[in-house]
Amino acid sequence: MSAGRRRRHVLGELDHGTRSANLRAAWRLADEAGLLVEEETRDSWASSKGTQASMRSNRGRDTKPELRLRSLLHREGRRFRVNARPVATLRRTADVVFSKDKVAVFVDGCFWHGCTTHRNIPATNRDFWAPKIEGNKNRDRETDKLLVEHGWFVVRVWEHTPIDDAAELVRQGLDEAKAHRAPRVLRADVR
Numbered sequence: 001m002s003a004g005r006r007r008r009h010v011l012g013e014l015d016h017g018t019r020s021a022n023l024r025a026a027w028r029l030a031d032e033a034g035l036l037v038e039e040e041t042r043d044s045w046a047s048s049k050g051t052q053a054s055m056r057s058n059r060g061r062d063t064k065p066e067l068r069l070r071s072l073l074h075r076e077g078r079r080f081r082v083n084a085r086p087v088a089t090l091r092r093t094a095d096v097v098f099s100k101d102k103v104a105v106f107v108d109g110c111f112w113h114g115c116t117t118h119r120n121i122p123a124t125n126r127d128f129w130a131p132k133i134e135g136n137k138n139r140d141r142e143t144d145k146l147l148v149e150h151g152w153f154v155v156r157v158w159e160h161t162p163i164d165d166a167a168e169l170v171r172q173g174l175d176e177a178k179a180h181r182a183p184r185v186l187r188a189d190v191r
Helices: 019-033 049-056 066-073 128-147 163-178
Strands: 081-084 094-098 104-108 154-159 185-187
Touching: 019 049, 066 094, 066 104, 066 163, 094 163, 104 128, 104 163, 128 154, 154 163, 163 185
Parallel strands: 104 154, 154 185
Antiparallel strands: 081 094, 094 104
16 A cells, blocks of 8 residues: 555456356456465354355445335336334344335345245355245244234335335335225235
8 A cells, every 4th residue: 555545466367157256256356466464264154255245245235226215216206215123122224214104115135035046055065055045034924913003004016126116016015005904015026
């Protein structure tokens, strides 16, 4: 570093089909160029350094599907909170929260939440991933139940749900909340 700035190293351009393929290739290039610092991976459950790097780069918020949905809702003039707890006393965070109307929106990733259409439990470390994903699904159901008990409408859409369908489901939840209907869970498709 010089003057508090990091030096940038351009190793080449990547244009693989997916973000994870680009990340794997970028890490490989950085490793070949000798830019990586060896890390202790003994305590990690990751099956390789590449897997560990890929998992470290996964986003917990502001994913592309979330950003597209929020952008569309914002263009419609709707205002909301992002990545917030619908109920302060519950340790559960929704992706989009309409506090006044008591509508919580979750954009679930296919891998992490066990989408039946796109689910793909990795062959490596299956004993870890199968219970992990099942635990996520159980926590999702528990979250839905707790929020409905607290008077919230819950909207759940998959990352692969077409953006217009997702927005329509959010509108339906907001309309039902404004009509003072009984809180419930609205899903883009059945799990």
